[in-house]
Amino acid sequence: MASSEKAFFVALGKRVAELRHAQGLTQQQLAEQLGVAQQTLAHYEGAKLRVPASMLPQLAQVFNVPVDTLLGNVAKAQSKRGPASQLQRSIERISELPKPKQRFVMEMLETVLAQASR
Secondary structure, eight states: HHHHHHHHHHHHHHHHHHHHHHHHHHHHHHHHTTTTHHHHHHHHHTTTSOOOGGHHHHHHHHHHHHHHHHTOOOOHHSTTTOOOOHHHHHHHHHHHHHHHHHHHHHHHHHHHHHHHHH
């Protein structure tokens, strides 16, 4: 496998793992939804096996994201209305924070939103 191919599958596996964690799914739960063994999913996430192209639409559906997001084509995954909004840029910055800080930000947002809906 060429180094660029290897880098692609490493990044894809990492995105699958991140999306799985964001959905609160275990490898076993996601593997069952995909109809594969847990060990196979672990190999996809670790780039020891290539994720089949035929599985990308199913993964996108489970995670409720466009296939372009799985492929790392963030620009294509965004709407065609122009540059990302400030809210979108903030969400992207939050997603790069460590998980404990992400949880803290989410708790703050949920509190503000709950107060706003009263």
